[in-house]
Amino acid sequence: DTAVSQTPKYLVTQMGNDKSIKCEQNLGHDTMYWYKQDSKKFLKIMFSYNNKELIINETVPNRFSPKSPDKAHLNLHINSLELGDSAVYFCASSHAGSSYEQYFGPGTRLTVT
Amino acid sequence: SQQGEEDPQALSIQEGENATMNCSYKTSINNLQWYRQNSGRGLVHLILIRSNEREKHSGRLRVTLDTSKKSSSLLITASRAADTASYFCATDDSSYKLIFGSGTRLLVRP
Numbered sequence: 001d002t003a004v005s006q007t008p009k010y011l012v013t014q015m016g017n018d019k020s021i022k023c024e025q026n027l028g029h030d031t032m033y034w035y036k037q038d039s040k041k042f043l044k045i046m047f048s049y050n051n052k053e054l055i056i057n058e059t060v061p062n063r064f065s066p067k068s069p070d071k072a073h074l075n076l077h078i079n080s081l082e083l084g085d086s087a088v089y090f091c092a093s094s095h096a097g098s099s100y101e102q103y104f105g106p107g108t109r110l111t112v113t
Numbered sequence: 114s115q116q117g118e119e120d121p122q123a124l125s126i127q128e129g130e131n132a133t134m135n136c137s138y139k140t141s142i143n144n145l146q147w148y149r150q151n152s153g154r155g156l157v158h159l160i161l162i163r164s165n166e167r168e169k170h171s172g173r174l175r176v177t178l179d180t181s182k183k184s185s186s187l188l189i190t191a192s193r194a195a196d197t198a199s200y201f202c203a204t205d206d207s208s209y210k211l212i213f214g215s216g217t218r219l220l221v222r223p
Contacts, residue, residue, distance in 0.1 A: 040215075041150075099143055106154060
């Protein structure tokens with residue numbers, strides 16, 4: 001069984017479009033995260049939710065809006081896509097707090113043309 | 114930001130040799146974690162070492178932590194071709210946030 005799953009795996013779209021990435025975890029974790037990994041492999045936290053509440057919101061453009069309908073799901077909606085949004089987006093989950101290991105999804109490679 | 118810096122950025126070794134990667138960070142931490150990322154995949158947790166620990170082992174992995182120097186090292190002994198991956202350290206400051214380093218790309222030649 002896949003612990004953290006993301007869909008889609010690949011997403012190619014044009015500038016200005018709106019797109020969503022979905023994430024689900026079946027580990028019973030309280031906390032979920034979105035990370036962005038750029039072309040140089042640098043991984044940066046974007047958002048974190050704990051029990052459906054937003055607890056981390058890094059300096060991310062407000063075109064990015066996370067939504068957590070329940071503890072097991074954290075989706076990422078991106079409005080008005082820009083070329084610079086091209087990256088690999090990873091979802092992750094863990095027990096509450098950063099003293100626990102995080103489990104990562106397989107990633108969604110977003111290409112904006 | 115207390116982003117970690119890994120050193121070296123890239124490392125190429127022969128199968129059977131040991132691989133050592135280093136991580137330095139900037140501020141006080143609660144714990145430090147090491148992750149592996151195979152090409153095109155998500156990160157996989159390897160080991161977590163708490164700030165009051167100095168050394169930890171897991172199979173062929175050995176991690177050390179020197180909080181006075183704000184540094185950690187990951188040693189992979191008797192490397193295998195399957196160890197080829199990028200390795201990242203990640204630190205936390207008691208918030209929910211992990212800060213990842215820039216990664217070391219390890220190539221193990223058969």
